[in-house]
Amino acid sequence: MSTAYEAYRRATDLGTPAAAASTREITLTIDGEEVTVPEGITVLRAAALNGVNIPRLCATDSLEPFGSCRLCLVEIEGMKGLPASCTTEAKQGMKVTTQNKKVADTRRNVMELYISDHPLDCLTCPTNGDCELQDMAGAVGLREVRYGYAGENHLDAKKDQSNPYFTFDPSKCIVCSRCVRACEEVQGTFALTIQGRGFESKVSPSQNQPFLDSECVSCGACIQACPTATLTENTLIEKGQPEHSVITTCAYCGVGCSFRAEMKGQEVVRMMPNKDGHANHGHSCVKGRFAFGYATHKDRITKPMIRETIHEPWREVSWDEAFTYAANKIRSIQGKYGNGSVGGITSSRCTNEDVYVVQKLVRAAFGNNNVDTCARVCHSPTGFGLKATLGESAGTQSFDSVMKSDVVLVIGANPTDAHPVFASQMKRRLREGAKLIVVDPRQIDLVRTPHVEASYHLPLRPGTNVAIVNALAHTIVSEGLEKTQFIEERCDPAGYKAWREFILDPQNSPEHVAEETGVDPQSVRAAARLFASVPNAAIYYGLGVTEHSQGSTTVVAIANLAMCTGNIGREGVGVNPLRGQNNVQGSCDMGSFPHELPGYRHVSDDATRALFSREWGVELQPHPGMRIPNMFDAAVAGQFKALYVQGEDVAQSDPDTHHVTAALSALECMIVQDLFLNETAKFATVFFPGSSFLEKNGTFTNAERRISPVRKVMEPLAGLEDWEITQRLAQALGYPMNYSHPSEIMDEIARLTPTFEGVSYEKLDKLGSIQWPCNAKAENGTPTMHIGEFVRGKGLFRVTPYVPTDEVTTRMYPLLLTTGRILSQYNVGAQTRRTANLKWHDEDVLEIHPHDAEQRGIEEGDWVGLRSRAGETVLRAVLTERVQPGVVYTTFHHPESGANVVTTDNSDWATNCPEYKVTAVQAHKVAKLSDWQQNFEKFTEEQIEHLNRARSPETVS
Amino acid sequence: MDIEKLVKMANQIAANCDYGADKDKVAAVVADHLTRFWTPAMRVAIIEGHRNQLIDLAPMAARAVERLELPKSGL
Secondary structure: OOOOEEEOOOOOOOOOOOOOOOOOEEEEEEOOEEEEEEOOOEHHHHHHHOOOOOOOOOOOOOOOOOOOOOOOEOEEOOOOOOOEOOOOEOOOOOEEEOOOHHHHHHHHHHHHHHHOOOOOOHHHOOOOOOOHHHHHHHHHOOOOOOOOOOOOOOOOOOOEOOOOOEEEOHHHOOOOOHHHHHHHHHHOOOOEEEEOOHHHOEEEEOOOOOHHHOOOOOOOHHHHHOOOOOEEEHHHHHHOOOOEEEEEEOOOEOOOOEEEEEEEOOEEEEEEEOOOOOOOOOOOOHHHHHOOHHHHOOOOOOOOEEOOOOOOOOEEOOHHHHHHHHHHHHHHHHHHHOHHHEEEEEOOOOOHHHHHHHHHHHHHHHOOOOEEEHHHHOOHHHHHHHHHHOOOOOOOOOHHHHHHOOEEEEEOOOHHHHOHHHHHHHHHHHHOOOEEEEEOOOOOHHHEEOOEEOOEEEOOOOOOHHHHHHHHHHHHHHOOOOOHHHHHHHEOHHHHHHHHHHHHOHHHOHHHHHHHHOOOHHHHHHHHHHHHHOOOEEEEEOHHHHOOOOHHHHHHHHHHHHHHOOOOOOOOOOEEEOOOEOOHHHHHHOOOOOOEEOOOEEOOOHHHHHHHHHHHOOOOOOOOOOOHHHHHHHHHOOOOOEEEEEOOOHHHHOOOHHHHHHHHHHOOEEEEEEOOOOOOHHHOOEEEEOOOHHHOOEEEEOOOOEEEEEOOOOOOOOOOOHHHHHHHHHHHOOOOOOOOOHHHHHHHHHHHOHHHOOOOHHHHHHHOOEEOOOEOOEOOOOOOOOOOOEOOEOEOOOOOOOOOOOOOOOOOOOEEEEEEOOOOOOOOOOOHHHOHHHHOOOOOEEEEOHHHHHHOOOOOOOEEEEEOOOOEEEEEEEEOOOOOOOEEEEEOOOHHHOHHHHOOOOEOOOOOOEOOOOEEEEEEEOOOOOHHHHHHHHHHHHHHHHHHHHHOHHHHO | OOHHHHHHHHHHHHHHHOOOOOHHHHHHHHHHHHHHHOOHHHHHHHHHHHHOOOOOOOHHHHHHHHHOOOOOOOO
């Protein structure tokens, strides 16, 4: 991949958006030149496409035309006056004059009025050099303001600096409404409005509140849209204009937004969503846009460290010493306890290349298959369920596909919080008229949000997903709404026959399962009819589906539902897992599961193993290795002794913390490779300082199978990129691994993996991103899968009996705890807690229904003890009707909250994905933190002291 | 290895696959799942636990375990 440094420039802006897809073209004359343009675009865009840049302020191609600034006026033969080119459609034969004396005088007069109420502090203004107002003043040749500046004006308007990331300076506002429209059209939050009339008009967040207290979600869309310095990133105010930019990919959620890292030397000035980004089309969220400061946070560890046991201080050592120490430990443990007593965990936050070398190291250098990934605890059921039914362990669509959906079914996902940029796109489609069905125990924001309302919200009891999806399918089949032709042509007949018989069983009817699910059967039937009645219905799901004892069964049931309604194999439909972390899809693709080599091929397959053996020069084990929970169980049993953890925080993120920490404490050697001394690293004996996404080259693969480039914009703080660290460890173990650049790792992946056959860094540079499969049949990748035929040939319906979870309420534990995410924080919070995102969420709280709270004497803000059979923790109560009576909810972004002290070892039957979404608990008012929390505080203090000892000057010398 | 956890997992797999009249087929599916996803050591533990009547498997899980061959390598 090229370093792709570009001199900084403002992104190209054609003034108004492209027209809806049309193949027809028209010809018109602009300034005497005949030009041919797509039908349906504006005169402004037609001119811009042909190199004529008509002055404008309120128009930008990310927003619908508005026609308020009156700067883009032109003359059009046969039309009266001076029409605004941004709101005038280009027509066949039109004759347009963009510049003459009349037009120029009018524009200059308009500009003069604007500038009469605008501060003339250009030289000290943050957007000096990158300001559309300044450019337009120059373009129209403004030389004087005849009105003077003494009249009434807005120059003293107060700045709003409440948001930690941007400043709102209304004195610079020209009331073009671009920010208001961006908030509506792009983000879909409707947090901004123009308040007042005429001279009193001003931009107002919510009801004239400070930005931070308003409904603003800090996505940044208004800042991109602002043509002046009214809305400006604080980093830009501090550092000044960037001098170059590099296109890279966000390291937060599975949407995988493309960004321009706008730089000054090795410093990031700002992260700007890339308009050409295929996953995000120029949009972003508060995490990707603003929360990148963790990369240079003072907590970063930048020197390798070792220690004999976790009860002694760390010692900073050279990289060589750290590798030798780690390799010796691993080899001696294998000598003493056997080959299988060691293993590794790959990170879904690292690049494909980083992950690939870790699984290669485990298989080739450790000599076993004990490799797993954090996808184990999130989307492993997706891999299992979709492979079993459709033939490939991945989502079937592009994000853009949603723009052709007529019904969107969201089940167990909270896109506005967890996948915000895709949620904005989905909301745009819903505002256009697509219908929405939400299946979720909570009233997530999407159920009712400005200009979006779910047709049906099925508020099921946690743990009854299979029953409800079966009931939807039962309704469809029993009412004859299935797509018979699709099923006959595309699906395995024996599988369908068995499934049909199963699903028609009255025990799957909405009425029969109502008591279990708590959902009104009529709503279920109505939702099913809606889903089956439209041309294109799409299913989006998240961890609310997978993180259950029947996670895999629900994924299968979802695939069944899509197949029986013929909703696979074209745009607008499909089965769409919303992946949690940036590279969950990639880490799974790269062979991180203990039973699969890269490309989802089972280790027992002799031909595949032979292929890898030849390339890697070693014999490979034909048996599945240990999954993460198996590793922990084996560690507690004394059979598993060393673990290499790449960028994952199992001590915080995995369920049943008591068990996890017992397992980690039982290891003789734990190597953690991370940016920070995370919770897991507190149990480590070797620490390899890793590199952030800004410090390395590689690729991430998002939820739509899109492989996007990650480019190094600064040197790794600790000197090595993550793949290099793994490579050096492999070398220290005596296994030859000698890549000189991650492009060579991708070349190897392409050689060995049929779905990646056509992927190369060169092609990524050319295309921007590639959706796998990418091979001879699909040279530029595959946006929509299973067209014409399923990957497995015929789609396989599988029966999905509902088996209630063991995690049931009892007299002792009468409530169900379910867990989730919030917008401003990401996963364990290792990154976002080290940014100003803390302003929005500085502690995890317990959401409890007012009825349950009253019964327990709990009031808003009280400390509440939350106890399950696994453990107890204490959180502050928030009373809300978002949760049903009997259900409580929390997040686990902060380690001291101990949400996972309470979650249990219950897991998905097929994949052992933990049942984070259902834990039987009791809640009661308490006065102090739990024993676990008090021990946690003490342990943390000790470990910080051990770290500080390593860092203190005398230790270093 | 915590044998009780293995028993719970095997029972859970059996419960989720157990549908239809052909019980041999179900047992084969469960046994295949154990072979494809469990380490040899886990399979040895459950086979021996069952053979020696040290564990209490659900009937379908027991049927599946009885179909498993004792792994000889990868332990």
